Amino acid sequence: MHTAAYYTNPIAKPGDPGYTAAPQNHFRVGFENDCAFNKDRNYSHGTRFEYVRDIAGTNHSFGLSLMQNIYTPEHRARHAIQNEHPYAGYLAVGGAYLRRGQYVGSSTEFQLGATGNASFARDAQRFIHTIGHMYQWHGWKDQVPSELTIQLTSRQDFRLPWLETQTRGGWQTDGLLFTREAVGTFSIAGGVGFSFRFGRYLPQNMRVNGMEAANFGKGLIDSGTYHPEDASYFMVVQGELDYVARDLTVDGGVFHHFDHKTCSRTPWQFHGQFGLGAAYHGIDYFAGALLFSRTYRTQDKNSLVGTFAVSWNW
Numbered sequence: 001m002h003t004a005a006y007y008t009n010p011i012a013k014p015g016d017p018g019y020t021a022a023p024q025n026h027f028r029v030g031f032e033n034d035c036a037f038n039k040d041r042n043y044s045h046g047t048r049f050e051y052v053r054d055i056a057g058t059n060h061s062f063g064l065s066l067m068q069n070i071y072t073p074e075h076r077a078r079h080a081i082q083n084e085h086p087y088a089g090y091l092a093v094g095g096a097y098l099r100r101g102q103y104v105g106s107s108t109e110f111q112l113g114a115t116g117n118a119s120f121a122r123d124a125q126r127f128i129h130t131i132g133h134m135y136q137w138h139g140w141k142d143q144v145p146s147e148l149t150i151q152l153t154s155r156q157d158f159r160l161p162w163l164e165t166q167t168r169g170g171w172q173t174d175g176l177l178f179t180r181e182a183v184g185t186f187s188i189a190g191g192v193g194f195s196f197r198f199g200r201y202l203p204q205n206m207r208v209n210g211m212e213a214a215n216f217g218k219g220l221i222d223s224g225t226y227h228p229e230d231a232s233y234f235m236v237v238q239g240e241l242d243y244v245a246r247d248l249t250v251d252g253g254v255f256h257h258f259d260h261k262t263c264s265r266t267p268w269q270f271h272g273q274f275g276l277g278a279a280y281h282g283i284d285y286f287a288g289a290l291l292f293s294r295t296y297r298t299q300d301k302n303s304l305v306g307t308f309a310v311s312w313n314w
Contacts, residue, residue, distance in 0.1 A: 022204075023282065023313035026052040028217035030309035032290065037304040040137070041074040042085045043292060045125070046305075048211040052098065052218045063096035063216050065109065070121045071249045072137055073262075074300060080142035080260035083298035087143035087260075088249035089121020090114075090186065092151065098218060103161075105220025108154040109213050113186060115248060116146025142260040147253040151184030153213035157220040163196065164223070172202045176221065180214065180240070185254045191242030193271075199234020203279040210273070210290075210307075217284070217311045231280045236288070238273040250296050263296035275307065284311040 032046035048067040055061065068091045073084035080086055092113030099106050113119075122140040129136050156179050163175035175196040182189045204219040250265045252258025275288020292303040 022054070024054040024056060025314050026054075026216075026218050026311060028284075028309055028311040030211050030217070030286075030307065032211050032305050032307045034303060034305045037289070037306060040072050042071060042295065042299065042303050043069070043305060044072045045070040045128075046211045050216055052096075052216055059100040059222060061098040061100070061218065063094075063098060063107070063109070063218070065092075065094040065096065065111075065213075065216075067092055067094070067211065067213070068119065068121065068124060069249075070125055072125075073139070076135065076137055076139075078138045080139060080262050082262050084262055085296060085299070086250065086252075086258075086262050087122075087137070087140050088115065089119030089124075089143065090149075090249065091119040091121070092149070092186075092213075094213060096214065096216065098216060098220065100220050100222045102222055103159045105157045105222075106155065107214045107216055107218075107220060108152070109216075111149075111151040111153070111184075111186075111213055113149040113151060114146065115144050115149060115186075115253060117143075118146045118148075144249060144258060145253050145256040147185070147248075147255055149184060149186040149248065151182065151186045151213060153180070153182040153184075155180045155214040155220075159221045159223055161223075170201045171198075172200070173198045174202060174223075178240075180212075180242075182213065186248045187244065188246040189242050189244040191240050193238060193240030195236060195238040197234050197236045199232065199277070201232035202234055203232050203277070203284060210271075211309075217286075217309060231278070233276070233278040236273070236275050236277060238271075240271040242269045242271070243267055244269055244295075247295065263298050266294050266297055266299070269293050269295055273307075282313045284313065285309075286311075 030048045046069045050065040052063040071088040073081045092111040094109045094111040096109035158177040160175040165173045270293040272291040277286040286309045290305040
């Protein structure tokens, strides 16, 4: 059995036999798309690129991100459809500060973004649908107007030691409670969630899954219970309940009147996730399904979205 340990693990320290320093660089690319389960509608697609750099010898990290979200109605038309989600796009670049802890960790991200034509959502969707020989959406002239957005999002992870188990064969469980707050011209929301993992040699770097702001693919908990192996695999179940006081993609912008508002936001929203992850020689893989409850009052049904992410750690 490979017995190397991260520098946060008390089993081995720098200079000890078998010591392996933890990766300091983390790059993740992730995609979310509803075509994995049904046709394009509501939250249609999300893409996020992110890089995290650890400061050696500390529990601090800094991150950068680039993300784009695309939203469409439930039915194709050349105009906005009443009682359905408006056409909307969001493109944002972010900078973040992450702090790891033995029992509590946090990440805070500031984003500067754009909506409307400046989000390039219409262009991205047309390009992907063209190369994929899929149908096109022609109602983008009625999309949420172009605006510059500012957004501050924070997440806190709380370790739940009573859920941690470990067997001699490397099988482990762990869990955490997390809270998330967002304020800005794009959205105002707050929520609480729970995450549980079960697998063999749980990888520390894959504590967080999801493409939302402040959800970096970098673990925020250094509990000293993780033993890096050449290979590991696990399953994760996660749920989050949010109160959404503002959502630009439904409510429209702050500085421009939205002539094509078609629906009203649902304030209480739930996100559920089930997925499978694996890590092999510094590369992490994750695939799963996301269930989103109704985000506007006249939405026909909940949304089911497929998610896939790959991370490189060095």
